[in-house]
Amino acid sequence: xxxxxxxxxxxxxxxxxxxxxPIAGFFYFKVRIVKDTLIALLRMILQxxxxxxxxxxxxxxxxxWVNIIWxxxxxxxxAFTTIKRVGxxxxxxxxxxxxxxxxxxxxxxxxxxGIVIHLDYLFDARYFVPISxxxxxxxxxxxxxxxxxxxxxLVKEQDLYYFLLINTNNKKQTLAxxxxxxxxxxxxxxxxxxxVIGLISLPGMMTGQILGGSSPLIAIKYQILIMIxxxxxxxxxxxxxxxxxxRFVFDDLGRIKARIFKQ
Numbered sequence: 001x002x003x004x005x006x007x008x009x010x011x012x013x014x015x016x017x018x019x020x021x022p023i024a025g026f027f028y029f030k031v032r033i034v035k036d037t038l039i040a041l042l043r044m045i046l047q048x049x050x051x052x053x054x055x056x057x058x059x060x061x062x063x064x065w066v067n068i069i070w071x072x073x074x075x076x077x078x079a080f081t082t083i084k085r086v087g088x089x090x091x092x093x094x095x096x097x098x099x100x101x102x103x104x105x106x107x108x109x110x111x112x113x114g115i116v117i118h119l120d121y122l123f124d125a126r127y128f129v130p131i132s133x134x135x136x137x138x139x140x141x142x143x144x145x146x147x148x149x150x151x152x153x154l155v156k157e158q159d160l161y162y163f164l165l166i167n168t169n170n171k172k173q174t175l176a177x178x179x180x181x182x183x184x185x186x187x188x189x190x191x192x193x194x195x196v197i198g199l200i201s202l203p204g205m206m207t208g209q210i211l212g213g214s215s216p217l218i219a220i221k222y223q224i225l226i227m228i229x230x231x232x233x234x235x236x237x238x239x240x241x242x243x244x245x246x247r248f249v250f251d252d253l254g255r256i257k258a259r260i261f262k263q
Contacts, residue, residue: 022037055125058070058125059125061125062121062123062125067129068123070129071105071132071133071136072102074132074133075098075101075136076098078136078137078143079093079098079101081144082144082241085144086147088261089259089260092245092249092259093260095244099240099244100238100240100241100244101237103236104139104232104236104237105132105136108232109128109131109132112225116225135229138233138234139234142189142234142238143186143237143238143241145189146187146238147182147241147242147245149185150178150181150182150242151261153181153182155256161174161256171250179242182242183235183238183242186234186238187235187238194227
């Protein structure tokens with residue numbers, strides 16, 4: 001394998017020039033997202049720069065407790081981001097969303113890192129941190145779509161919800177179609193993405209491993225496993241988030257609480 005080609009700071013800066021194309025389009029069509037785009041880019045640069053420095057130390061240190069705390073912080077950030085994007089009340093949803101993320105990571109890391117890959121050290125930073133991050137990052141996107149769908153439909157179709165509740169006298173049966181649609185809409189983009197991997201897209205993990213000098217065969221095997229982990233993690237996270245959130249959404253009579261939404 002050839003050595004990986006490094007990117008100089010000058011070349012990296014030059015790469016930013018291509019952003020002028022979409023930004024010019026935004027100005028031309030008066031799309032008011034230029035400021036948000038620039039802020040997002042700045043945050044990305046700062047965050048990745050800090051992570052690069054931090055990971056150098058965390059990989060060298062490779063302490064189980066430090067690695068666990070780092071993953072817990074990622075779960076918390078994911079929970080807060082989901083709540084903010086969906087427009088829910090932090091007071092009621094931070095615990096169920098955090099617990100959903102923690103549970104999914106616990107199951108998947110134990111299974112894939114401990115049983116499938118057979119790591120001698122389950123909390124090895126080079127595996128535990130990035131794989132947990134990939135699972136959580138993808139789950140975040142699908143959680144936001146699925147949970148938004150769930151609450152949007154509950155709010156817009158309250159009459160249908162109460163009609164079904166009165167006629168069935170069974171909250172589980174009443175909520176089934178709402179939960180089913182939320183899960184389908186949340187995971188459909190991921191299913192579509194899996195179906196075209198290798199045909200019209202090469203995933204980032206596989207590309208990164210190949211660029212880093214790994215054999216394409218090894219990279220593909222890791223990519224297959226990580227896609228399975230991402231799908232299972234996203235599914236578990238979304239389903240558990242909805243089921244746990246339901247404990248805070250309804251009162252004892254099955255009525256939807258108004259205060260669950262951010263005022």
